[in-house]
């Protein structure tokens with residue numbers, strides 16, 4: 001799996017002028033690598049993630065998954081089958097249990113499994129250290145760290161290679177944040193996932209393999225791991 005941006009550009013209309021957030025970004029994301037995106041407030045981190053998650057379309061250039069443009073693949077199909085998204089505010093459905101939250105995504109993805117949807121969801125929850133008793137509780141009664149782990153399990157329901165996370169530890173205390181990052185680390189190292197995470201924390205970024213600094217429309221890349 002290779003996700004690439006080709007001469008990616010995005011601007012917002014500012015009065016009658018286009019105000020560029022970034023231009024000519026050529027980035028590559030691979031399986032088995034944990035990426036963090038850092039940058040000052042307003043540098044365009046969320047804009048970049050919204051393009052990578054096909055919640056918005058590029059103004060210039062394109063995004064390719066294994067050489068196929070997302071436009072050709074279809075943005076909805078890409079979102080439903082190729083990526084999982086984790087948000088800062090968890091965005092779980094509060095009146096449903098943890099396992100039901102995961103099953104909701106399973107009902108719209110093309111991911112087929114031999115076991116029942118519930119069993120599949122429980123296994124995903126177990127992989128993020130949510131046991132069955134906790135899985136049967138309403139998510140509104142779970143702690144922030146537990147809710148974010150449920151959200152990660154939900155992002156895995158599509159059986160995707162890519163997890164896109166926007167400030168996933170932003171609402172968590174330091175210890176809980178480390179627990180969530182450890183889960184991403186395990187998914188990268190043991191399950192060969194690609195995690196692309198925006199964070200404000202330099203310290204959290206040091207736990208990732210490749211740090212991308214977004215600054216004034218361009219990106220500086222710091223590799224901590226040789227990527228083949």
Ligand SMILES: Nc1ncnc2c1ncn2[C@@H]1O[C@H](COP(=O)(O)OP(=O)(O)OP(=O)(O)O)[C@@H](O)[C@H]1O
Pocket residue numbers: 012013021039040041042043044045046047048
């Ligand atoms: N819908 C919009 N219309 C016009 N300008 C926008 C819009 N959305 C974002 N912007 C501007 O684009 C720039 C980049 O925003 P973005 O949210 O991507 O930054 P960010 O790096 O994620 O910031 P933060 O760390 O504060 O979340 C900001 O200057 C923002 O004000």
